[in-house]
Structure formats: structure tokens, C-alpha cells
Amino acid sequence: MQKIITPRLIPALIAVAFSGTASAAGFQLLEQNASGLGNAYAGSAAVADNASTIYYNPAGMTQLQNIEVSGGLTAVNTSFKYNNEGSTGLGALANSGNGGDGGDLGLIPNGYVSWAVSKDLYLGLGIGAPFGMRTKYDDRWVGAAQSTHFDIKTVNINPSIAYRVNDVVSIGGGLNWQHLEADYRRLTAVTASGVNSPLKLTLEDDSWGWNIGALFKLAPTTKLGVSYRSKMKYETTGKIEISGTLASNSSDAKADITLPDTFVMSLTHALSDKWELLGDVSWTGWSSIPKVDVIRASATRNGLFASGTNAQVLDTEFRDTWRVALGANYKLSSDWALKGGIAYDQTPVRDAATRLVSLPDNNRTWFSAGAQWKATKSTTLDVGATYLYLKDAKIDNNQVAQGRGRVTGTYEDSAWIFGGQLSMAF
Numbered sequence: 001m002q003k004i005i006t007p008r009l010i011p012a013l014i015a016v017a018f019s020g021t022a023s024a025a026g027f028q029l030l031e032q033n034a035s036g037l038g039n040a041y042a043g044s045a046a047v048a049d050n051a052s053t054i055y056y057n058p059a060g061m062t063q064l065q066n067i068e069v070s071g072g073l074t075a076v077n078t079s080f081k082y083n084n085e086g087s088t089g090l091g092a093l094a095n096s097g098n099g100g101d102g103g104d105l106g107l108i109p110n111g112y113v114s115w116a117v118s119k120d121l122y123l124g125l126g127i128g129a130p131f132g133m134r135t136k137y138d139d140r141w142v143g144a145a146q147s148t149h150f151d152i153k154t155v156n157i158n159p160s161i162a163y164r165v166n167d168v169v170s171i172g173g174g175l176n177w178q179h180l181e182a183d184y185r186r187l188t189a190v191t192a193s194g195v196n197s198p199l200k201l202t203l204e205d206d207s208w209g210w211n212i213g214a215l216f217k218l219a220p221t222t223k224l225g226v227s228y229r230s231k232m233k234y235e236t237t238g239k240i241e242i243s244g245t246l247a248s249n250s251s252d253a254k255a256d257i258t259l260p261d262t263f264v265m266s267l268t269h270a271l272s273d274k275w276e277l278l279g280d281v282s283w284t285g286w287s288s289i290p291k292v293d294v295i296r297a298s299a300t301r302n303g304l305f306a307s308g309t310n311a312q313v314l315d316t317e318f319r320d321t322w323r324v325a326l327g328a329n330y331k332l333s334s335d336w337a338l339k340g341g342i343a344y345d346q347t348p349v350r351d352a353a354t355r356l357v358s359l360p361d362n363n364r365t366w367f368s369a370g371a372q373w374k375a376t377k378s379t380t381l382d383v384g385a386t387y388l389y390l391k392d393a394k395i396d397n398n399q400v401a402q403g404r405g406r407v408t409g410t411y412e413d414s415a416w417i418f419g420g421q422l423s424m425a426f
Contacts, residue, residue, distance in 0.1 A: 001268035025321055025361060026286055026348045027133035027152055028260075031108045031125075032056065034072040034419025037384030038339030038370015039327030043278030045266035046225030046294040050380065050423035051112035054160045055228040056264070057213035058172030061114045061122035061162040063383070065378075065425040072382075072421030073112040077171040080135060080360050082395075085409040087142050089400035092112075093187075099148075102360065103415070104134045105165035109209075120164040124174075130156050130182070130229075131259055139198075140187075143357040147398065147405040148198075149185040150358035154178055158211070167303060173212040175177040177231050180205055180259075184358065187406070188246055193321050197244030201294060201312075203255055208344030221325035231288055232259040237297065240311055249304065250285035252297035253311060260320075278327040278341070287350035316356065318348035325366070339370035340382065352394040362393035378425045388415040 035051035045054070048060025051070040080102035090096075111348050114124040131154045139148055160174030184201040213227035233256075240253045264282040271277060292314040299307045327341030343366035349355050368382030390413035398406040 021163065025323070025345045025364065026260075026284070027359065028284060029108055029130055031074040031076070031417065031419060032110050032128040032130060033070065034074050034110075034384055034421035035070075035372070035382035037074065037386055037417060037419045038341065038368055038382070039278055039329070039365040039384075040325045040341030040343040040368040040386065042280045042325035042327030042341045042343065043225075043266045044280055044400070045227045045264045045270045046152075046215065046223045046268045047266070047278065048215065048225070051114040051124065052110065052126070052165040052421070052423075054112050054158060054174070055110075055130075056112060057126055057175050057225045058124065058160040058211065058265075059162050059170040059213040059215040059216060059227075060225065061124050061160070061172060062120070062164040062215065064116070064122070065116050067114070068423065069113045069425040070418060070421060072109070074107045074108045074110075074113045074417060074419035076108065076415060076417050078106075078151070078415040081412045082143070082357070083410050084142050084413070085179040087406055087408045089405040090142055090145075091405070093140065093142055093144055093405065096140045096142055096144070096150040097138060099137035102137050102357075104135070104136055106132065106134060108132070109410050122162040122172075124160040124162070125160040126156075126160065126174075128156050128158075129154050133139075135357065135360070137357075143405070143407045144187045146399060146407055147184065147186050147356070147358040149183065153181045160211075161165060168217050170215045171213070173210065173214075176209040176229070176232070178207050178209065180207070180232075180234055180236065182236065182238075188242060188249075197242050197246040200241045201238065201253060202241070203238035203253065204264075205234040205236040207232040207234050214333040220311040223268045225264075225266045226419065228263045229262045231261045234258070240294075240296065244313055248302035249300045251300050251305065251311070252306075253294055254297045255292055255294045257292055258288040260288045274331045276329040276331075278329070280323070280324075280325040280343070282323045282325075284321050284323070284348070289316050289318045289348075291315050291317065312409050314356070315354060316352055316359075317349075317354040319350055321346035321348050322413040327368070329372075335374045337372040339368075339372065341368040342366060343368070350399070352396040353398070355393060355395040355397060357395065357397065357407055360393050360395060360413060362390045362411070362413060364388045364390045380423045382421040383425070384417075384419050388410060388417070390414060
């Protein structure tokens with residue numbers, strides 16, 4: 001892989017795998033294909049109907065033909081509208097507005113290829129963006145000292161292998177090389193007389209992880225899939241850049257962050273030639289991010305802060321979460337099928353006190369629909385759409401002691417997701 005991942009290629013991959021807005025809880029992106037979108041990703045580890053199974057369960061490659069390729073694009077449009085309800089300690093930012101809509105439009109591409117080396121041995125390669133988000137507010141608003149812009153991008157390259165043990169059991173696994181970039185911006189401090197200089201924190205790093213899966217054909221009409229993806233541990237480095245009057249406080253920066261591991265168990269069952277049911281239960285270990293300590297990796301030019309001192313703590317206090325999904329497919333004809341699904345997705349945010357303006361997340365319900373068209377014997381097109389309903393999210397984040405005010409209010413959150421996937425077999 002080192003021969004493939006060159007320094008020149010990394011920025012290009014980040015640009016392609018732009019992951020702008022989180023759709024699953026936290027900042028996880030389930031949209032590693034668009035073919036599962038119409039089912040709310042129910043049955044994700046058991047479906048195995050195109051090469052994108054490489055991400056959800058690599059063992060599913062044993063269900064594919066000699067060579068298969070699959071690629072897709074998903075658009076996620078989020079809305080985060082804040083209503084102020086008595087925020088305090090804002091200084092000059094008092095009455096400066098609610099920040100506009102903090103949501104944004106993001107595009108999430110994916111690409112996969114699988115190859116049958118023999119009757120029972122398969123190799124594959126997948127590229128996607130499993131984590132990402134963006135919130136962007138007005139430059140001046142009541143929460144600007146806590147965040148005006150927060151952007152996380154990842155790209156994941158996943159070489160995989162699968163083996164058919166017998167007619168019932170298949171197993172698979174893969175390595176994951178992942179690159180992360182983060183961009184966080186805020187106003188440095190709030191006073192009664194004015195607002196100090198804007199701050200920009202940028203961090204990036206690469207990490208290696210792994211994933212495994214198994215697929216069980218319990219009956220001709222029933223499949224059970226289980227899969228696990230490991231944590232991704234980063235030792236990010238970057239810059240704290242402050243403009244204006246406090247520019248001399250700029251420095252190098254570093255922060256350790258561990259992105260969560262995930263476990264999925266899925267089931268598909270064909271009721272008849274027309275109807276198929278799908279189910280999914282998944283767990284995400286978000287408690288791997290109890291907080292993020294941003295450390296100065298060099299002294300500031302004015303000598304006020306030494307290397308190794310703490311620049312800021314992001315108190316996420318995330319909890320582990322569960323997601324459940326149910327879906328169904330209806331075969332209209334030999335060429336067309338309709339899809340539907342519903343899912344409930346827990347947020348890792350514990351309560352209003354730990355909810356961040358940069359991540360105003362809450363529990364969500366997925367309402368999904370889609371269609372599949374077999375254009376030819378070897379070519380399939382899937383389209384899907386989802387509306388995410390989120391409960392209003394209360395926030396009462398008190399950072400007065402750090403000079404960033406106490407943001408108190410309610411977020412009205414929602415999102416739409418649209419996607420398409422083209423799959424071909426050879």
C-alpha cells in the first residue's frame with residue numbers, strides 16, 4: 001500500500017472523499033454505498049448484492065461473480081437551526097444573532113472492486129469516507145467563542161480478502177488505511193468591549209486498522225451476517241493560527257484521538273419470490289472519545305505559552321450507542337424492485353451540558369425509500385432517499401471560565417439524504 005498512497009495522492013483522495021455532513025449519529029457516515037440507503041441500511045452485513053459488501057462485511061464477496069465493480073455518490077443536506085434561550089457571559093457577542101443555519105451540503109463518494117481468485121477465494125478493494133461532518137455558522141453569533149466552523153474529513157482505503165469455508169459459512173477480513181483532517185475555528189475570547197482575534201486549528205494524521213466479518217447461509221432464503229471494524233488511533237499534528245491582535249499566540253499543535261470501533265449483526269430473509277425482509281442491530285464505541293486535549297507542540301512567539309501546555313479541551317464525554325433498522329424489498333418484475341426502511345439511531349451526546357455547538361447532535365429516526373433497476377444482466381442501478389427526523393436538541397454548554405460564554409438554547413435539526421449506486425459484474 002505504501003507504493004499506492006503517495007504524498008501527492010493523499011490531497012487528491014481527501015478532495016474526492018469529501019465528507020461534509022454527518023448523517024449517522026455523532027459524525028459517523030453509514031453511506032459507504034447508496035444501494036443500502038433505500039432500506040435505511042437494514043441488513044447491511046448480510047445483503048452482499050454488490051462489491052460494496054467489502055466495507056459492510058468482506059465475507060459477502062463470496063456471494064459475488066468473478067469480477068464486480070461498484071461506485072456511488074451520496075448527497076447529505078443537514079440543517080442545524082439554533083434558538084437562543086438566555087445564553088450568558090457573551091460580552092460583545094450578546095445579541096449578535098443565532099448564527100444562521102449551521103448545516104451544510106456534503107457529498108460522499110465510494111468505490112469498490114472484487115475479484116474471484118478461485119471458486120472459494122476472493123480479493124477486494126474499497127475506498128470511502130466512514131467519518132465526517134461540517135458545521136458552519138456566521139462569523140459573529142452568540143456561540144462564536146465556542147465555534148464558528150468545524151470540519152472533519154476522512155478517506156479510508158480497505159484491501160480485503162474472503163474465503164468460502166463451505167456452503168454455509170464464509171469469512172473475510174481486511175486492512176484499513178485511513179487519513180483524517182480536522183479544521184476547527186472560533187473567536188479566541190469574548191470581552192465587554194469587543195471580540196478578540198479569530199482562531200483556526202488544523203490537525204491531520206494517518207492511521208491503520210482492521211475489519212473482519214462472517215456470513216452464514218442459514219437456509220436458501222435466509223442469511224446472517226456479522227462484522228466488526230476496529231478503532232482508529234490518531235496522533236494528529238497541525239497548527240493553531242490566530243490572526244489580528246493575538247497573532248503572537250499562534251503555535252504548532254497536537255492531539256490524540258481514537259475513532260470508535262463498530263459491531264454489526266444483520267439478517268435477510270426472503271418471504272416469497274416477491275418479498276424480502278432485512279434487519280440490522282449495530283453498536284458503536286463512541287466512549288473512545290471522552291475528550292480531546294489540544295496541546296501546544298511549540299512555544300508561542302510572545303513566550304506566554306510554553307510547548308506542552310494545554311491549548312484547549314473539547315469535552316465531548318461521548319457514550320457508546322446502538323442503532324436498529326428494519327427494511328423490506330418488493331420485486332415488481334425481473335428488472336425492478338422497490339425498497340423501504342426505518343431505523344432508530346442513538347446519539348453519543350449525553351445531555352445538554354455536554355452538547356457542543358460544533359456537534360449539535362441528537363437521537364434520530366430514518367425514513368427511507370428507494371428503487372433498484374437491473375438495466376442488463378450484469379448492470380444494476382440503485383437509488384435511494386432518506387429523511388432524518390431529529391428531536392429538538394437542548395444545549396447548555398458552560399465555558400464562561402474559559403472566556404467562551406455559556407450557550408443556552410435549543411437546536412432544530414433535520415437532514416435529507418439522496419444517493420445513487422452503479423454496480424457491474426463481469
